[in-house]
Amino acid sequence: MNIEQMIPILASTVAAATPLAYAAFGELVTERAGVLNLGVEGMMLVGAIAGFAVASQTGSLGLGFLAGTLAGVLLALIFATLTLSLQTNQVATGLALTLFGVGLSAFIGKSYVGLSLNGLHPMSISVLGQIPFLGPLLFHFDIVVYGSLALLFALQWFFTRSHWGLVVRAVGESPASAHAIGYPVIRIRYLAILFGGAMSGLAGAYLSLAITPMWVEGMTAGRGWIALALVVFATWKPMRVLLGAYLFGGVTILQFYGQGMGIHVPSEILSMLPYLVTIVVLVLISRNPKTILLNQPMSLGHSFYPHT
Amino acid sequence: MPNLERRAQPSTLMMFASPVIAAVCMLITGYLLFTLLGKAPLHAYWVFFIKPLTTAYGIGEWLLKATPLILCGLGLAIGFRASVFNIGAEGQLTMGAIAAGGVGLYFNGMDARWILPLMMLAGIAGGMVWAAIPAFLRTRFNTSEILVSLMLVYVAQLFLGFLVQGPWRDPDGFNFPQTKMFTEAEMLPLLMEGLRTNISFILALLLVAASWFYSHKMFAGFRMQVSGLAPAAARYAGFSEKRNVWLALLISGGMAGLAGMGEVAGPIGQLQPVISPGYGFAAIIVAYVGRLHPLGVLLASLLMSLLYLGGETAQMDLGLPSAVTGLFQGLLLFYLLAADIFINFRIKARKRPLEQIRTVAQVVPEEQS
Numbered sequence: 001m002n003i004e005q006m007i008p009i010l011a012s013t014v015a016a017a018t019p020l021a022y023a024a025f026g027e028l029v030t031e032r033a034g035v036l037n038l039g040v041e042g043m044m045l046v047g048a049i050a051g052f053a054v055a056s057q058t059g060s061l062g063l064g065f066l067a068g069t070l071a072g073v074l075l076a077l078i079f080a081t082l083t084l085s086l087q088t089n090q091v092a093t094g095l096a097l098t099l100f101g102v103g104l105s106a107f108i109g110k111s112y113v114g115l116s117l118n119g120l121h122p123m124s125i126s127v128l129g130q131i132p133f134l135g136p137l138l139f140h141f142d143i144v145v146y147g148s149l150a151l152l153f154a155l156q157w158f159f160t161r162s163h164w165g166l167v168v169r170a171v172g173e174s175p176a177s178a179h180a181i182g183y184p185v186i187r188i189r190y191l192a193i194l195f196g197g198a199m200s201g202l203a204g205a206y207l208s209l210a211i212t213p214m215w216v217e218g219m220t221a222g223r224g225w226i227a228l229a230l231v232v233f234a235t236w237k238p239m240r241v242l243l244g245a246y247l248f249g250g251v252t253i254l255q256f257y258g259q260g261m262g263i264h265v266p267s268e269i270l271s272m273l274p275y276l277v278t279i280v281v282l283v284l285i286s287r288n289p290k291t292i293l294l295n296q297p298m299s300l301g302h303s304f305y306p307h308t
Numbered sequence: 309m310p311n312l313e314r315r316a317q318p319s320t321l322m323m324f325a326s327p328v329i330a331a332v333c334m335l336i337t338g339y340l341l342f343t344l345l346g347k348a349p350l351h352a353y354w355v356f357f358i359k360p361l362t363t364a365y366g367i368g369e370w371l372l373k374a375t376p377l378i379l380c381g382l383g384l385a386i387g388f389r390a391s392v393f394n395i396g397a398e399g400q401l402t403m404g405a406i407a408a409g410g411v412g413l414y415f416n417g418m419d420a421r422w423i424l425p426l427m428m429l430a431g432i433a434g435g436m437v438w439a440a441i442p443a444f445l446r447t448r449f450n451t452s453e454i455l456v457s458l459m460l461v462y463v464a465q466l467f468l469g470f471l472v473q474g475p476w477r478d479p480d481g482f483n484f485p486q487t488k489m490f491t492e493a494e495m496l497p498l499l500m501e502g503l504r505t506n507i508s509f510i511l512a513l514l515l516v517a518a519s520w521f522y523s524h525k526m527f528a529g530f531r532m533q534v535s536g537l538a539p540a541a542a543r544y545a546g547f548s549e550k551r552n553v554w555l556a557l558l559i560s561g562g563m564a565g566l567a568g569m570g571e572v573a574g575p576i577g578q579l580q581p582v583i584s585p586g587y588g589f590a591a592i593i594v595a596y597v598g599r600l601h602p603l604g605v606l607l608a609s610l611l612m613s614l615l616y617l618g619g620e621t622a623q624m625d626l627g628l629p630s631a632v633t634g635l636f637q638g639l640l641l642f643y644l645l646a647a648d649i650f651i652n653f654r655i656k657a658r659k660r661p662l663e664q665i666r667t668v669a670q671v672v673p674e675e676q677s
Binding site: 093 | 452458463466474589592631632636637641642648653
């Protein structure tokens, strides 16, 4: 295989990795604040249909992405209200959010099945794109892909260099202590959950507006769950989330290029790969209990209710 | 934010009332939704919840669809009691269907009495093997059973797709992705002529009793419950966490596998790319709405099965997408979780400042796990 053939493969790896990265970044922030939201898959699905519906009604992809993001925020708001204000169990509520999202998206999406629209195009960075090999490799993506890189640096800075980033981490490690020194734990957790919802919604919209510009019931196909696994795999560190997302993106597109690369395996078997790789990766990372214990936010999954 | 006060003791009344509250809230939302969609709400209610049950055939379908929900829900409830979150019942159901279907295809045409029990055992074994993977990974490598069991759902469904597209496809089936039909000897006997309900419903009822006995009368069930409610106490008492994980996953996997067998050897009668309309996931809702109690699971299954059935009649009579079923199911669980707050908390009127004087113990925030 020569370099010319590599470029489309690398490009579609990045495209497949981008929604995973966004959803996992969002969940990372939520989990760093001590909240486990298992509803990523549901929020992505609703983001996907909301984005597609608005984009095909208005003809504007920008509005589509906005709608997808907002839909994710709205679903996350339900989750936040239940788990933070009403003290419900986070695991059960997250599962409920996913089941609800699957149902809601299928319901709204019924009238959009079979439609298609003009998907998101790569940006043309005129001069840079002309550079041989590097041009098409680095400067030929859409704005959402570059956004994921910007988000990585923003998160990296936020969690290590900013005051409020440290506060979020404190809330995730010990909400009681954060509360005792006067930080609004519940409000911070609300914001972290809503941010997670926004990113999941955006990730869903990217699926239905850029990768395959149409709506198919259940089109996320477990990507929300893979994003959850990515956060564990990345030991709650933004940089590793992105690396993990590219790894999974590569595995995901293997099914499309597998036949061409001379791998004669039925497509169903190749499609199993992302799920199997997720399991293997989870095993590798959680094999050593210390890895998880040292990195996982201490209060992850536990609810907290301030009595004042 | 409501002003909540922790009850001294969980309220037993609310424990039983909250599923009812949740169902009523779901109905109210349904009323609004139907109005919003321009359907006469009362007529829509009738079509959704009453009409399916007005014929003997309808009642047969109701019990038929409740069967896999009962089987999966019972198993999941046992696991959830022990805080083992198997959410891959859909995959275990699929593997059970594949194993049972494989046995059926292998002995296809042989008219022997032992084929059906063998298919049943194969179904249970298929579900158990699939659930054993997360059990092994959790006990050996500490891997989250939530994510592993869920990932295996997709793997099982793709595997089924591969089998019916490829090696197991019916050679005389006009290239449709499905296997041969099973013969009479490979199908579960029907309860009544003219209905599709088969003996797996009776089996499910027996398992409701068995699972009540297991979780309320047997030491093994007690051990699992203690591990779920008070892990530290369970460790102190020397209850093995690993055994609980294995038991919870094997039981729920086996039950889901049996449900899968019941689908292919019952209403479907062959292997197809899709075996279940999400029974394994709906069973999660069933388990919670049924309060993780076998009798509750039975009632919740009947309600959820009615939602499936109602979705179908609503599609035919009202032109509503049948996906409205999933929407109602999701809402039901949300409302239940929200209503559950009244079990442990009560709403309190905001106090005037003078009354807010409290002892130190009340002021120190308490972290709960």
